[in-house]
Amino acid sequence: MGGDHGTHVTVPAALKFLKAHPEVNVVLVGLQDAIEAELKARHAKTGPRLRIHHASEVVAMDEPPQLALKNKKDSSMRVAINLVKSGEAHACVSAGNTGALMATARFVLKTLAGIERPAIAKLMPTMRGTSCVLDLGANVDCSPEQLYQFAVMGSALYGALNHNERPSVGLLNIGSEDIKGNETVKAAGELLKASRLNFYGNVEGNDIYKGTVDVVVCDGFTGNVALKTSEGLAKMLTEFLKEEFFKSWWRKLIAVVAMPVLMSFRHRMDTRRYNGASLLGLRGIVVKSHGGADKLAFYYAMEQALEEASSGVLSKISETMSGHAAASADPLEI
Amino acid sequence: MGGDHGTHVTVPAALKFLKAHPEVNVVLVGLQDAIEAELKARHAKTGPRLRIHHASEVVAMDEPPQLALKNKKDSSMRVAINLVKSGEAHACVSAGNTGALMATARFVLKTLAGIERPAIAKLMPTMRGTSCVLDLGANVDCSPEQLYQFAVMGSALYGALNHNERPSVGLLNIGSEDIKGNETVKAAGELLKASRLNFYGNVEGNDIYKGTVDVVVCDGFTGNVALKTSEGLAKMLTEFLKEEFFKSWWRKLIAVVAMPVLMSFRHRMDTRRYNGASLLGLRGIVVKSHGGADKLAFYYAMEQALEEASSGVLSKISETMSGHAAASADPLEI
Known part of the structure; x- marks a missing residue:
């Protein structure tokens, strides 16, 4: 409805x-x-x-x-x-x-064992394929532990969907050095370094689309701003491109000739194909479609749900979290 | 050097x-x-x-x-x-x-009277012209008062450069409702509402490029991520467009025909024209060029410095801040 x-x-x-x-x-x-x-x-x-x-x-x-x-x-x-x-x-x-x-x-x-709060995760197109970015807006303030849990959840989702056992994880920050960022991000970096995840280190905003890592972890405020800023920029650039092709009858003629190329470009950057956002960390699969989605976009959100349901992402999260709990209980094992 | x-x-x-x-x-x-x-x-x-x-x-x-x-x-x-x-x-x-x-x-x-910390501000292209966005990375954690000061500084810069007495100010958030966001952003919203600035309210990431407001205020962590995410996305889209036009000899031919349109599109989204970032809030004008800038980009950073130096932006900030101090001292005036 x-x-x-x-x-x-x-x-x-x-x-x-x-x-x-x-x-x-x-x-x-x-x-x-x-x-x-x-x-x-x-x-x-x-x-x-x-x-x-x-x-x-x-x-x-x-x-x-x-x-x-x-x-x-x-x-x-x-x-x-x-x-x-x-x-x-x-x-x-x-x-x-x-x-x-x-x-x-x-x-x-309810949330899975070891997960304090669910996060919103999305696959985003990158220059090297897709990356999973989370949280995209469910949690405005996050503790280092929560950011670590997001990393576990994102790795499980990306790994399950792409049959990748050890997806690389990046922590969204404003510089690649360890000393950058606020206290929460620095502490999350320490947790990730000590974890069994394939932690790459800090990444910056441009790394999202570069595809530097498979999973990008951030708090919901930053993630939401990054996502919506991207939406706004993509819209503006599409609009500008259209305007340039509509400036004169001559240019409109060129647009007709270039149509197949423009259409395949448009298809490639079609955000509808990336519509499904997963509510991760719950004891069940819930996928959120954009409110403004059309039929095709909503269809892709259903595809996302199907892929998640078939790939066992929930048990993957639980496994990692229980492995984490075991590791914490046994300091020799870390 | x-x-x-x-x-x-x-x-x-x-x-x-x-x-x-x-x-x-x-x-x-x-x-x-x-x-x-x-x-x-x-x-x-x-x-x-x-x-x-x-x-x-x-x-x-x-x-x-x-x-x-x-x-x-x-x-x-x-x-x-x-x-x-x-x-x-x-x-x-x-x-x-x-x-x-x-x-x-x-x-x-040193900073101007009433300004706790300087911020990095930049004019960004939007669908309606340009907007000033700050802070872009100088201040990772910001108090509500600092966000308010950024709003004063951004308004002064935008106003001076565009001869606009009352630029509109938006607070970057993850929803337009007052209840959205973290405690800092909510408190900053209250300060801005009570101020003499032309406060529009909360804006979201996509509003930056929509050009909803003249000045977008955020902490340096969020602003830096938004800026760099934009850089990454623009680069990816340009790369994709290029790839589409290079896929076959036939498409390359189309590219030649479409070249004038593609070049004017490229010029329009040329980030070199927006290279200069102002270090605002200091008792003097300092403009930062991107480290990777070429001759043209650095030239535009010099243009930005010249415009600032000619427009009296520093005295504008001081005026607003002293007006603010006077207003605070006299509760009847608010």
């Missing part, structure tokens, strides 16, 4: 997803009437692979998370997360209110 | 600057022999508008700022800043070690 377009986006995306993945079933959670109307408009029907699970309430995009959690016990996002909790669903995908989704997921699913 | 290319960049940039601004004189500060050799190679001579001021030491790009400050009293950056202090020069431009430049400038020039 969530996002700027509700079922107009989520339902067609689900139909596309069902076609692409014949081994997966989909449960549409929300207002039965709205979902049925959307299905009908798309000439689609429920069946063994597609069912509707009614939920009588909807969390508004601007609703305070704590109020949504307290008052809307039959909201679509709450019910969908309940399905994950009960094991009826392997993952939940939502385009709804991020804060409410995080608060509800945390309340219903 | 500073930057990755030393006099090979600074000297030709200075020569270009002298030609473009017949009303301005330039003092080249550094190792006399190196500067003379570079001038000779460029068939240029010293004269009434161009003189050399010898300084026997050079601060290395990776030298710890405090050591440079303590041990290199005759470094080119120290001597250049001394010239600003004594009034012999109206501004200092350096491509050298940022930390050392900041530490030296702060030690020699």
